[in-house]
Amino acid sequence: MFVINCPYCGERDQQEFKAGGEAHIERPKQPTELSDDEWAEYLFMRKNIKGVQYERWNHAHGCRKWFNMIRDTSNDEIKAIYKMGEKPPSI
Amino acid sequence: MSENLRVKSSQYIDETTRVSFKFNGTTYYGFKGDTLASALLANNVHLVGRSFKYHRPRGIMTSGSEEPNAIVQINPNTNRTEPNVRATEVEIYEGMEASSQNCWPSVNFDIGGINNFLSPLLPAGFYYKTFMWPASFWEKYEYFIRHSAGLGKSPTLKDPDIYDHRNIHCDVLVVGAGISGILAAKNAAKNNYKTLLLDEKNELGGSTIYENNESNKIDNKISSEWLKKEIEELKNIKNLEIKTRTSVAAYHQYNYLLARENLTDHLEKKDKTNKIRQRLLKIRAKKVILATGALERPMVFNNNDRPGIMLSSAIKKYSDFYGVACGRKIIFFTNNDSAYESALSLNDKGIKVEAVVDIRKQSETNLEKRVIDAGIKIYWEHTVVDTSGYKRLNNVSIMKLSNDGTSVTGNKISISCDCLGVAGGWTPAVHLYTQSGSKLAFDEDKKIFIPNKNNSDQISVGSCCGDFKLDEILKNLNEKLKNFLDINKTDFENITVNNDQEISKRNIWLLPSDKALGKTKPFVDYQNDATAKDIKLALREGFRSIEHVKRYTTTGMGTDQGKLGNMHALGIIADTAGVKMGELGTTTFRPPYTPLTFGTIVGRNVGKFFDIFRRTPMNDWHVEQKAEFENVGQWKRAWYYPINGETMHQAVQRESKAARESSGILDASTLGKIDIQGSDASEFLNRVYTNAWSKLGIGKCRYGLMLNEDGMVYDDGVTTRLGENHYLMTTTTGGAANVLGKLEDYLQTEWPELDVYLTSVTDQFATASLCGPNSKKILKKIIPDLDLSDENFPHMSFKEAKIGSIVCRIMRISFTGEQSFEINVQSSYGKDLWEKCIEAGKEFNITPYGTETMHLLRAEKGFIIVGQDTDGTMTPIDLQMDWIVSKKKYDFIGKRSLYRSDTMREDRKQLVGLLTDDPKVVLEEGAQIVSELNKNPVEMLGHVTSSYFSPNLNKSIALAVVRGGKDMMGKKLFIPMEDKTINVTVSNPVFFDQTNERLNA
């Protein structure tokens, strides 16, 4: 069980949060102009890294805000947390 | 029969309080403070169980949670029975009963014992090799295995006890209250850290507290005397909470630990009532100090498992702590100095020690001299090659070891005895350490795994980090604490410590015998009956990974997780494979450290709190009317309302007819409701629904279909435009929370530029849905001044009105195909609204109907239910709902996916209606559909998703998804059932009122 530092609420137990998969996959602005393969790349392809991964998390049982997290999936170390729309900090 | 082996009064046992208890039907006596094990040993009872595979007689081996053999069932056949309890941990109380497990019919005569003689037929992997083939026989094998191998009986009666959970936040958590833990906790608390100290035993002080060895002194006092003073001082320290009988079960990342506090297990029955039995502590600690100590290892030699063979340290504890002699003629067998301490301790109490057998060449310590002075014979460089005594040890045979330790030489010496204390060295208890994600390193010199790379803010102190001698423990503890707690000095900086130093070391993982290995029984894992032979066999058969060997031989797979034998298994593997132990790695220790009761895990979440249900404001009325309920998401919804003993079928047929013939009423409060406001609300709806929303007039309603980005139907519902920038969206009952989450996700992450605000208002409104040709007349009676004409209040529109002074929102929308009005009021008025409708509808035979009738009525109309007729693989095109997918809109969630090559395939499963050739036959939902009968194997075309007998059409109807079904209108298909084949014809999924005339009738 992690302790997650919600950028809006502060430190809370992991059970208040919901993981939302890989971060920084922007929805294409003009989906109709994409080929099947390009659309599939956006829709299905995820890296699932063992190591440092950029992820989306949601404070579902709290402020309900989405934010980004940089987490080492091999040992669950949270390296950084930053708001949606912000540039990832260097780690 | 019973004998008394109490040797001296102990300050930890209350000898003024005699306690009677039963073990395997016989009454024994012990004292308050005894564990079941110490009380049995005081009565000279060693035989407590049978081993798992060979059913060999087994005795008490240890004095703690690492016990592999003395596993008992407490209070059998009562509502407080508990299996798999370690006799070495459970404290006795007046009237307690316990019985051996894993033996049938009794521990003294055990039918499974025949496995012992068959053991050449039961090698490693026996179960895998024998019982897995042929697969069809598994059921028979399983019965045999379970019957003969059962590990205790699970309780069948309701648990009478209360369990609890508690969250604890502390600065410093100290696990283990031996000398290291006590000094650590004391110094942490004194330096203003909010500190919690836990220990699994009922007394503080670990093994130091009963230390009486003259050789271990602190400031010239015997270490136990010194420690008692320290413990006394704990009482006056603020910031310190101490919990005994509390064992840490799990150490997760981020210093999150779970511990079980045992509150009443040691109390008499009358004192257990109405008290919390066990409490799960959920601890979040800023810093953790592990002081979990070390476990003594046995040694692996032929027949090392007989009752009477115990750990040397356990014999010492039974004598020094409980005042119990484990035998009358005791031999010690050792590879290190600690057995000498045990021998001296026993000798001081007048317990006869016959000899010490030591595999080393010499020791040359003060301890050795004192043992010789006591007249105890020492056999240097000897090993035990065999033991005898079926239900109790009576003899050991020893021989001289060869120089390289791989064989024995000379004559066999036979020594009679009734107890053998084995001292194979110490293993740091690093189980919790590794659970936390921290990594171990192997110390080749000490042959142990020690903490190396910490994964959180923690330290390990004392013998759990490999410090075994008092002086090194306290010196290292002092330095570590100063660093970890960021303090200048501790309160034990300046103590002087004296103790013996161990000079000589020798370790042999598998000791030789005069017999070939194949003819011996050197047990490595006592609980699972895995021997050194099994491990060697696994290696011969090609297993290399320690995790594979473990599973194949079942070493370390018991409830004790191999606390005693894991190191030997690793050592034997390393020696046999010719690799270094450090290179093998260690097996993973998983929570819980010791087993937990289910009660502790669930705490208060039992009975009606096990799974919390949501209930509508009208719930009490449904209950009064004796409605049957069904679970929908978290909700309890009225399913149907049987009257005069109706079956479900009869009730649903009656309700369905009434709703179409006159009027029905449904509690629709559970539908999800999301209030949407903001200047971009219309644009937002355009993006999340497949159809267009910009032109929806204020006061109008529209049905919407929501897709996932993959194009599959996700949810549906009617949304009403309440104002220019204000909508009320309804969702399915089960999908409400997920829909809100999905919408918030898009708003926050993809379209943050949109000015839209979402609020869940599901619980704020109660909804009664009036339906049927007389619904308008009933509504008129309730709200006489509202113009209900089709011109003023047409289908798919909304009005705000008042019932008396209560504001209500009314939507004229229909999920049944009948004229319907959904009346929404503030939740607290829900039941009043419902009763008003029932009262007003009496003259029209208003009929409350539940979810089953709702499903039937909508199926007559071919309306889908998301999650019943769809399963996450259906596009709107598959559902023949092309009409709701806007061609004009540039984009909406899932639009691009509707043009993927896969979603455009013609032969996708598509929603159709099915009519049975025999109109009385109702199909089974989930039944498979085929187009040919004489083909084997035959391709499955699809399945039935909804099926009912329609009372309004007087025939069976069904919805189904069928491959390429769109082009199959009128085609004959088959549904093969177990005992017959049902012939069906593909039809339009709208069965009733295909032109929607009744909506405006």
Ligand SMILES: [Zn+2]
């Ligand atoms: Zn938050």
